[in-house]
Amino acid sequence: MKDIKIPGYGPVRLRHLVCDFSGTLSVDGILIDGVREKLNEIAETYEIHILTADTHGRAAKQLEGVKCEINFLDRDYQDVQKELYTLMLGADLVIALGNGINDRKMLRSARIGIAVCLAEGLSIEAMKMADIIVTSPVDALDLVLNPNRLIATLRN
Numbered sequence: 604m605k606d607i608k609i610p611g612y613g614p615v616r617l618r619h620l621v622c623d624f625s626g627t628l629s630v631d632g633i634l635i636d637g638v639r640e641k642l643n644e645i646a647e648t649y650e651i652h653i654l655t656a657d658t659h660g661r662a663a664k665q666l667e668g669v670k671c672e673i674n675f676l677d678r679d680y681q682d683v684q685k686e687l688y689t690l691m692l693g694a695d696l697v698i699a700l701g702n703g704i705n706d707r708k709m710l711r712s713a714r715i716g717i718a719v720c721l722a723e724g725l726s727i728e729a730m731k732m733a734d735i736i737v738t739s740p741v742d743a744l745d746l747v748l749n750p751n752r753l754i755a756t757l758r759n
Contacts, residue, residue: 604696605648607750611759615714619692620645620747623685623701623709624655624662626723628740632659635721639669641744646670649747652692654685654709685709700743707732715753717743 607615622628628638642651651671655662656678666673676684686708689697699706699713704726710716711732718725718733719740730736735756737743746752 605750607753609754609757612757615753616696617698617714618650618696619652619698620649621652621654621685621689621692621697621699621709621713622740623703623706624653624666625658626702626721627700627706627719628653629659629661629665630722632657632661632665634665635740637741638744639666641741641748642669642671645744645747649698652688654688656681656705681705682708686712689713698747700740701729701733702726704728710734715757717746719743 604618609615628634645651653666653671653673654676656676662673682705685706689699689709689712694712695714697713698715699709700717700719701710702719702723702725707728710729716733718729718736720738
């Protein structure tokens with residue numbers, strides 16, 4: 604668990620990192636270089652949850668050796684599934700990463716939502732619901748690892 608004081612944003616207590624897999628941590632189902640190491644470092648402080656419909660059928664293999672819980676979603680209503688999962692964890696304790704329209708509700712409900720724009724793109728709806736936008740999952744994970752970066756971006 605991590606407590607962060609962000610001026611004008613209010614106190615933040617984070618316990619869970621919830622991530623989309625396809626298009627957020629991976630491109631074409633292949634994990635981006637550096638993500639595995641960052642996730643394992645984050646796992647020392649946070650519980651990590653990967654939510655995926657596994658579009659490319661590679662998530663389990665790509666996440667071998669990562670200290671995380673992988674949750675495979677049904678094909679329908681993924682936006683609702685992701686939002687309900689975040690709410691079940693306690694949305695105020697969640698920092699979430701996503702890129703697709705099916706991530707928008709998760710990004711909105713999480714205490715901090717980070718939209719990631721990779722080769723797959725970033726949906727406008729996900730962008731609108733995020734608190735922060737980055738161009739790399741490594742940058743997003745570095746925000747989690749270095750709370751002063753979150754403070755610098757989110758303070759009012």
